[in-house]
Amino acid sequence: MTKWLSRAVPVRGSPGTGELVVNSTSWIDVAHDVSSGGGQLASLWTTSGDESGNHANVRAVFLINASVLIVTLPIVDDSLSYRGLETLFPSAVRMQRAAFDLTGIRSDAPDQRPWLRHAAWPAHWHPLKFPAMRSEIAAKSIDNYEFVRVEGDGVHEIPVGPVHAGIIEPGHFRFSIVGEKVLRLEERLGYVHKGIEHRFTELHLFEAHRLAARICGDSAVAFSWAYCQAAEGLTNVRVPQRGLYLRALALELERLQNHLGDLGALGNDAGFAFGLAQFSRIKEHLLRVINGALGQRYLFDWIVPGGTARDIDAASSNDLIAFAHEVASEVRHLRQIYEEHSGLRDRFSGAGRVEVQLASQLGLTGLAGRASGQSLDLRVDRPWPPYDQLAVTKCVRQEGDVAARVALRFDEVQETCVLIAKILRELPWGPVRVETPLPNVPGFAVGLIEGWRGPVLIALQNGGEGKISRCHAHDPSWHNWPVLEHAIIDNIVPDFPLINKSFNLAYSGHDL
Amino acid sequence: MLKTLRTIAGIGIVTEPAPASDEMLWVRHSLQDEVLAILGRALCIRHVDAGSCNGCELEIHALNNPIYNIEGLGIRFVASPRHADMLLVTGPVSRHMETALRRTYDATPDPKIVVAVGDCGCMGGIFGENYASCGRVSNVIPVDIQIPGCPPSPRRLLQGIVTAIAKLPRDARVTE
Numbered sequence: 001m002t003k004w005l006s007r008a009v010p011v012r013g014s015p016g017t018g019e020l021v022v023n024s025t026s027w028i029d030v031a032h033d034v035s036s037g038g039g040q041l042a043s044l045w046t047t048s049g050d051e052s053g054n055h056a057n058v059r060a061v062f063l064i065n066a067s068v069l070i071v072t073l074p075i076v077d078d079s080l081s082y083r084g085l086e087t088l089f090p091s092a093v094r095m096q097r098a099a100f101d102l103t104g105i106r107s108d109a110p111d112q113r114p115w116l117r118h119a120a121w122p123a124h125w126h127p128l129k130f131p132a133m134r135s136e137i138a139a140k141s142i143d144n145y146e147f148v149r150v151e152g153d154g155v156h157e158i159p160v161g162p163v164h165a166g167i168i169e170p171g172h173f174r175f176s177i178v179g180e181k182v183l184r185l186e187e188r189l190g191y192v193h194k195g196i197e198h199r200f201t202e203l204h205l206f207e208a209h210r211l212a213a214r215i216c217g218d219s220a221v222a223f224s225w226a227y228c229q230a231a232e233g234l235t236n237v238r239v240p241q242r243g244l245y246l247r248a249l250a251l252e253l254e255r256l257q258n259h260l261g262d263l264g265a266l267g268n269d270a271g272f273a274f275g276l277a278q279f280s281r282i283k284e285h286l287l288r289v290i291n292g293a294l295g296q297r298y299l300f301d302w303i304v305p306g307g308t309a310r311d312i313d314a315a316s317s318n319d320l321i322a323f324a325h326e327v328a329s330e331v332r333h334l335r336q337i338y339e340e341h342s343g344l345r346d347r348f349s350g351a352g353r354v355e356v357q358l359a360s361q362l363g364l365t366g367l368a369g370r371a372s373g374q375s376l377d378l379r380v381d382r383p384w385p386p387y388d389q390l391a392v393t394k395c396v397r398q399e400g401d402v403a404a405r406v407a408l409r410f411d412e413v414q415e416t417c418v419l420i421a422k423i424l425r426e427l428p429w430g431p432v433r434v435e436t437p438l439p440n441v442p443g444f445a446v447g448l449i450e451g452w453r454g455p456v457l458i459a460l461q462n463g464g465e466g467k468i469s470r471c472h473a474h475d476p477s478w479h480n481w482p483v484l485e486h487a488i489i490d491n492i493v494p495d496f497p498l499i500n501k502s503f504n505l506a507y508s509g510h511d512l
Numbered sequence: 513m514l515k516t517l518r519t520i521a522g523i524g525i526v527t528e529p530a531p532a533s534d535e536m537l538w539v540r541h542s543l544q545d546e547v548l549a550i551l552g553r554a555l556c557i558r559h560v561d562a563g564s565c566n567g568c569e570l571e572i573h574a575l576n577n578p579i580y581n582i583e584g585l586g587i588r589f590v591a592s593p594r595h596a597d598m599l600l601v602t603g604p605v606s607r608h609m610e611t612a613l614r615r616t617y618d619a620t621p622d623p624k625i626v627v628a629v630g631d632c633g634c635m636g637g638i639f640g641e642n643y644a645s646c647g648r649v650s651n652v653i654p655v656d657i658q659i660p661g662c663p664p665s666p667r668r669l670l671q672g673i674v675t676a677i678a679k680l681p682r683d684a685r686v687t688e
């Protein structure tokens with residue numbers, strides 16, 4: 001593995017990141033070595049060729065300890081398929097299927113069903129390959145997706161969605177059950193695919209952070225930071241220290257908001273409405289304090305190329321510190337109540353368990369990964385500024401059930417409250433933002449951020465004059481959705497909402 | 513259990529009274545009567561995410577927290593369009609949700625009110641219209657009220673819903 005790393009060419013502007021252009025033999029060799037060396041597939045996507053003679057390619061990003069290795073396989077003839085990585089990294093299957101839908105570049109994997117494409121455009125049309133939308137692509141009927149059928153005595157199917165009963169995003173779940181017990185779950189996503197990667201190519205390099213923030217609303221800070229990190233990499237801009245700290249503040253506030261929301265919802269899904277009332281009350285107060293301090297409840301567009309949109313004043317900073325302290329102590333109290341509540345204990349423990357070994361085999365990542373012994377946290381393992389100065393304490397659990405994912409959120413709430421106070425106390429003086437000059441040559445850079453759900457990646461390729469030629473966005477849900485299908489096996493159908501919530505995966509962030 | 517009860521008692525009721533001197537004052541005091549007068553029961557809302565980034569959903573969720581306490585106003589989120597008086601639709605409508613949205617609309621009994629939520633629901637937002645996105649909600653189904661914002665605050669949402677209630681025809685009342 002080190003051999004590949006040492007051959008990789010450093011990606012200008014993305015520290016600790018190397019790129020390796022390979023042929024189809026070493027494409028598989030690298031993947032093999034990374035897999036056997038315990039590295040992870042962070043993302044995989046394809047790019048179509050263009051008029052100016054750039055070849056099509058498929059790219060895989062691997063995480064190897066603290067290093068990021070980008071492997072690029074040029075595709076000279078896009079009627080030929082490349083070797084799929086799904087046997088080494090199971091999460092690659094859906095990424096490969098999605099890549100084909102968008103660009104027409106095909107892997108040789110056995111599962112060739114469409115993934116992001118439903119009936120909205122025909123199979124021979126690829127939105128990132130044929131630039132303009134043509135009217136004849138419109139097709140309106142519902143398509144026939146081939147779900148895997150489970151046969152047997154007493155087996156029947158329950159289809160759920162895409163529109164669900166609660167206030168949640170759309171997706172389809174097909175359960176094969178016997179009695180109440182789930183034999184198999186098959187997910188179908190892509191309902192909220194709205195052409196985001198295509199839309200990027202229509203926006204200016206320094207305005208597209210707004211689109212990045214809207215890839216997945218609950219991870220607006222993570223995605224816009226990843227985007228800006230990549231855009232700044234292309235221009236070699238150095239964000240001022242204060243700007244970096246204020247970005248980290250936003251990222252931790254986003255983590256806190258989501259964890260509070262989830263902890264309430266998880267209590268509720270287990271029949272404890274008190275939990276929802278309490279956590280949603282604390283969350284609302286938090287949003288108001290954030291609104292007072294930073295001028296907005298949710299931090300869309302807080303992170304901008306070159307730094308942050310605004311500064312924070314001393315009084316607001318003190319308010320936030322005091323409130324973080326209050327949240328920590330209130331949540332400690334609620335944690336005791338949750339832990340002593342026999343009904344919650346009963347519903348949480350053992351439900352939706354993903355054993356450590358399965359988690360590692362399937363590539364479970366982020367928050368859900370850390371609840372199943374997969375200890376990666378980029379804030380600790382690959383600390384980007386200012387996390388290199390913040391000394392985050394990592395929270396990891398081994399049990400891998402709903403209880404562990406709840407406990408991990410409780411742990412992380414405490415750590416995040418500490419971080420928020422620390423960031424604000426140590427806030428360096430100076431400007432929060434610098435000017436960003438346009439890059440004068442085409443280039444490629446990646447941004448990688450540990451969002452509340454897990455590692456979020458943006459790969460950005462610019463053309464001339466502030467144009468974006470390709471922007472690929474990757475949410476950790478790509479890795480974790482397939483694992484949810486395993487987590488539910490042998491559980492009962494009524495436990496699905498709870499187990500699903502304990503993962504809380506993205507639809508929009510995944511469907512793009 | 514004791515701890516839970518003590519916490520409940522200790523925190524008390526956090527639902528906010530109306531802020532003075534604006535239309536919300538009217539809202540808080542008479543909304544429930546208004547809903548009763550028009551419908552004779554709670555107003556039922558069916559939320560449909562037709563392609564949102566999930567940001568609008570976060571603020572719609574907040575309406576259920578004890579501070580906005582939307583149920584206390586006689587407004588309820590329901591699980592089926594068949595029980596709904598109002599559809600609350602977010603997102604630019606993705607082409608993959610277009611049919612589901614139309615069907616939900618058709619399944620909602622008349623008279624029905626459609627509220628489009630967020631810059632996306634009102635104008636298509638930053639996504640606009642493309643091969644996968646139909647843009648604003650009114651490109652797909654008739655819309656009565658629009659609540660812009662990205663995302664709109666819970667307060668704006670409440671105001672929009674209230675405005676929509678006033679639009680409900682009086683004969684919507686269920687006669688039993």
Ligand code: SF4
Nearest residue numbers: 565567630631632662
């Ligand atoms: S209006 Fe804003 S928050 Fe709402 S769905 Fe659109 S981008 Fe997301």
